Amino acid sequence: MSGLASGRIYFDHAATTAISPRALEVVAAEMAILGNPSSLHHDGRKVRDIVEGARERIAQRLGASPSEVIFTGSGTEANNGAIKGLFWFRTPRKVIISTPIEHHAVLDPIHWLVEHDGAILREVRVAGDGSIDIDHLEELVRSHRDEIALISLIHTNNELGTSITADELERIKSVIGDLPLHLDAVQSIGKVNFDFATSGATSAAISAHKIGGPLGVAVLILRRGIEITPLLHGGGQERDIRSGTLNAPGIVGFATAIEESVDELKERREKVSHLRQRLLKGAESAVPDLKVNGRGDAPGIVNITFPETENEASLLLFDARGISCSTGSACSQGLAQPSHVLLGIGLGEKEVNASLRFSLSHLNTDAEVDAFVGLLGDVIAGAKAAHHAKLPSLKAPS
Amino acid sequence: MSALRVIAAMSGGVDSAVAAARAKEAGYEVIGVHLALSKNPQKYRSGAKGCCTIEDSHDARRAADRIGIPFYIWDMSDEFHKEVVENFLDEYKSGRTPNPCLRCNEKIKFAAVLDRAQAMGFDGVVTGHYAQMRKTEIDGVRFRAMYRAVDESKDQSYVLAVLNQRQLQGAYFPLGDTTKEMVREEAKRRGLAVAAKPDSHDICFVPSGDNAGWLRERLGSEVGEIVDTEGHHLGKHQGAYTYTVGQRRGLGITTPREDGKPRYVLKIEPKSNTVVVGEREELAINEIEGERAIWCGPRPVGHLRGSVQVRAHGKRIPCSYQVHTYGGEVGEVGGIGESADRITIISDEAIIGLAPGQAAVIYDGDRVVGSSTIAATR
Numbered sequence: 024m025s026g027l028a029s030g031r032i033y034f035d036h037a038a039t040t041a042i043s044p045r046a047l048e049v050v051a052a053e054m055a056i057l058g059n060p061s062s063l064h065h066d067g068r069k070v071r072d073i074v075e076g077a078r079e080r081i082a083q084r085l086g087a088s089p090s091e092v093i094f095t096g097s098g099t100e101a102n103n104g105a106i107k108g109l110f111w112f113r114t115p116r117k118v119i120i121s122t123p124i125e126h127h128a129v130l131d132p133i134h135w136l137v138e139h140d141g142a143i144l145r146e147v148r149v150a151g152d153g154s155i156d157i158d159h160l161e162e163l164v165r166s167h168r169d170e171i172a173l174i175s176l177i178h179t180n181n182e183l184g185t186s187i188t189a190d191e192l193e194r195i196k197s198v199i200g201d202l203p204l205h206l207d208a209v210q211s212i213g214k215v216n217f218d219f220a221t222s223g224a225t226s227a228a229i230s231a232h233k234i235g236g237p238l239g240v241a242v243l244i245l246r247r248g249i250e251i252t253p254l255l256h257g258g259g260q261e262r263d264i265r266s267g268t269l270n271a272p273g274i275v276g277f278a279t280a281i282e283e284s285v286d287e288l289k290e291r292r293e294k295v296s297h298l299r300q301r302l303l304k305g306a307e308s309a310v311p312d313l314k315v316n317g318r319g320d321a322p323g324i325v326n327i328t329f330p331e332t333e334n335e336a337s338l339l340l341f342d343a344r345g346i347s348c349s350t351g352s353a354c355s356q357g358l359a360q361p362s363h364v365l366l367g368i369g370l371g372e373k374e375v376n377a378s379l380r381f382s383l384s385h386l387n388t389d390a391e392v393d394a395f396v397g398l399l400g401d402v403i404a405g406a407k408a409a410h411h412a413k414l415p416s417l418k419a420p421s
Numbered sequence: 422m423s424a425l426r427v428i429a430a431m432s433g434g435v436d437s438a439v440a441a442a443r444a445k446e447a448g449y450e451v452i453g454v455h456l457a458l459s460k461n462p463q464k465y466r467s468g469a470k471g472c473c474t475i476e477d478s479h480d481a482r483r484a485a486d487r488i489g490i491p492f493y494i495w496d497m498s499d500e501f502h503k504e505v506v507e508n509f510l511d512e513y514k515s516g517r518t519p520n521p522c523l524r525c526n527e528k529i530k531f532a533a534v535l536d537r538a539q540a541m542g543f544d545g546v547v548t549g550h551y552a553q554m555r556k557t558e559i560d561g562v563r564f565r566a567m568y569r570a571v572d573e574s575k576d577q578s579y580v581l582a583v584l585n586q587r588q589l590q591g592a593y594f595p596l597g598d599t600t601k602e603m604v605r606e607e608a609k610r611r612g613l614a615v616a617a618k619p620d621s622h623d624i625c626f627v628p629s630g631d632n633a634g635w636l637r638e639r640l641g642s643e644v645g646e647i648v649d650t651e652g653h654h655l656g657k658h659q660g661a662y663t664y665t666v667g668q669r670r671g672l673g674i675t676t677p678r679e680d681g682k683p684r685y686v687l688k689i690e691p692k693s694n695t696v697v698v699g700e701r702e703e704l705a706i707n708e709i710e711g712e713r714a715i716w717c718g719p720r721p722v723g724h725l726r727g728s729v730q731v732r733a734h735g736k737r738i739p740c741s742y743q744v745h746t747y748g749g750e751v752g753e754v755g756g757i758g759e760s761a762d763r764i765t766i767i768s769d770e771a772i773i774g775l776a777p778g779q780a781a782v783i784y785d786g787d788r789v790v791g792s793s794t795i796a797a798t799r
Contacts (some may be wrong), residue, residue: 336541339452339493408540412533 184324213284433477438551507622517778667774
């Protein structure tokens with residue numbers, strides 16, 4: 024159930040989405056069970072059996088083997104673990120190849136390595152729709168081959184909805200050969216096809232709460248036989264790569280949610296594609312000068328530039344009218360920064376600050392989309408008026 | 422009639438938090454907004470300084486959550502830098518003593534923010550200033566008049582006297598009838614964590630509190646003369662703009678006067694980079710020539726009696742005043758911003774240490790008539 028029943032319309036499913044009712048049930052049930060899965064006694068074994076069963080179910084839906092699934096506390100931790108872990112393990116190689124449109128959970132650890140550990144970042148060019156310039160990637164790989172520590176690419180862009188397609192991935196594989204490739208697939212699961220085994224990737228990051236699972240649990244998929252330097256040291260619970268008592272309730276909820284979202288992928292995609300089309304058709308007639316960003320491979324992510332507005336004004340007005348959406352920008356030091364993703368695909372700062380992300384899911388309805396379209400003209404007119412408020416009171420009479 | 426829709430400007434302090442809470446309780450539709458005034462907010466506050474630290478925006482957000490209103494941060498740093506910080510530097514460079522809080526109210530809070538709020542369909546801006554708004558009628562003209570706060574020690578009508586009638590129509594000050602002590606108690610009762618947060622006093626963009634040092638860093642040092650009224654050389658200084666008329670300490674003069682009396686800054690001459698010093702008696706003035714007048718209500722006509730205040734929290738002195746040059750057209754209740762009006766104020770008592778650039782605010786009883794920038798004194 025979503026939106027209208029609560030009087031609000033939730034179009035921010037890429038930030039986090041509703042937990043699935045079945046996942047909620049199994050999380051609550053598991054929370055009541057005593058036992059640490061690392062303990063050797065009966066109670067430990069009982070929980071371990073539940074956790075390992077969940078690991079197998081998750082692995083199967085991701086096209087990975089169970090031993091390749093490493094549980095972490097967040098998608099950010101999975102991305103950090105892969106990037107720093109691969110970089111450190113592959114010392115003295117210093118070059119990291121990535122794109123300018125990564126999520127902060129990838130961008131920031133890379134920048135940290137550049138600042139503190141001598142890493143050299145080489146950015147692959149991206150097109151205006153957020154797709155990767157594979158010819159440029161080939162050039163970079165050729166000129167740095169022996170110095171490359173890893174290549175990190177966002178599989179589905181969280182702001183644009185542009186994914187690396189199967190064909191593109193094939194080309195990337197042939198270009199990079201056996202160099203380590205990390206895929207940030209946090210926005211991919213349940214939205215586009217993702218199969219770790221055939222992806223050619225060395226590692227990938229997945230998060231439960233983006234697909235109807237609980238908060239606080241995620242997965243780093245790490246190909247068998249690949250060693251990396253751990254971020255967290257301790258009990259060595261996860262292949263000695265990640266330490267910390269396993270979040271058994273979270274893991275079980277994750278397994279339930281991933282089964283639902285992968286098994287229903289086709290139906291959900293059809294519904295979300297339909298909602299996207301309905302939304303864009305209505306929006307374009309309400310605000311004819313709008314511009315859509317991204318390729319829509321993950322159809323739920325709808326990124327729109329509304330010229331002559333500022334998103335801090337339009338977001339406020341949408342919120343006040345009962346619609347939750349996002350500016351897509353990170354809030355750094357308390358001050359909204361213009362989205363580096365939109366800057367990265369070549370939008371000017373004005374266009375970036377005029378853009379909003381609406382992220383839909385199968386939980387949304389036609390009625391919600393229609394209600395949104397009904398409000399859109401008004402909200403954008405208000406945001407335009409705010410943009411054009413040119414401080415008339417400042418002028419002295421001449 | 423539908424509820425008033427207002428933007429509550431929330432600094433992260435106790436006053437603006439309680440003001441927002443009261444507006445909500447009064448049935449207004451309230452949206453909290455924290456103004457980011459610097460591109461590089463300090464990570465950590467040192468003492469009770471500034472109003473643009475990260476901690477302050479977190480405090481404001483937490484208060485908004487407790488009150489149950491939406492909260493946003495608006496980036497006003499470009500506007501603030503241009504209208505307030507640059508103006509502050511320019512004024513000092515010209516040998517005047519500006520008050521940036523007045524400037525911020527005039528150009529940012531009740532201009533940039535108010536205009537934007539009204540363009541977005543809001544009725545006005547709520548702040549935690551201590552002043553009162555009442556509908557008043559004078560000579561058949563009805564308008565929204567501003568009065569001093571009940572808490573005389575906290576009254577902020579002086580720094581709000583730069584608002585014209587159009588701006589005041591959209592200004593809401595829910596704390597004007599309350600003492601600061603009561604506001605703190607109310608904040609505690611409402612479960613607002615900022616209840617015990619210390620007041621801020623310094624200029625928010627000079628967090629160190631070292632005004633002269635901050636100016637020197639930006640305007641550079643330039644050695645100049647310190648002279649007496651006859652032009653005798655008494656010493657050297659590092660930049661005339663770091664001095665303020667009426668200043669006594671830190672003049673950097675090594676030879677004392679023969680009669681042992683202290684010396685005061687009488688005048689700053691920016692062109693020749695000269696600081697003129699003299700006796701306290703020479704600082705006393707009775708006549709103020711004000712420019713750039715702003716009328717909170719109807720523009721005064723004729724020779725009038727009232728009182729004048731020349732500093733925030735300074736005392737009011739009975740005076741006569743008259744607009745002697747009317748500049749341009751003014752609406753019936755002064756519905757414009759700054760005017761080209763010039764005004765003469767004759768105070769009943771001598772005023773000591775008045776610097777050009779300061780604001781002279783005129784009151785009729787407790788009602789704020791308007792303000793002007795001091796251009797000259799006699």
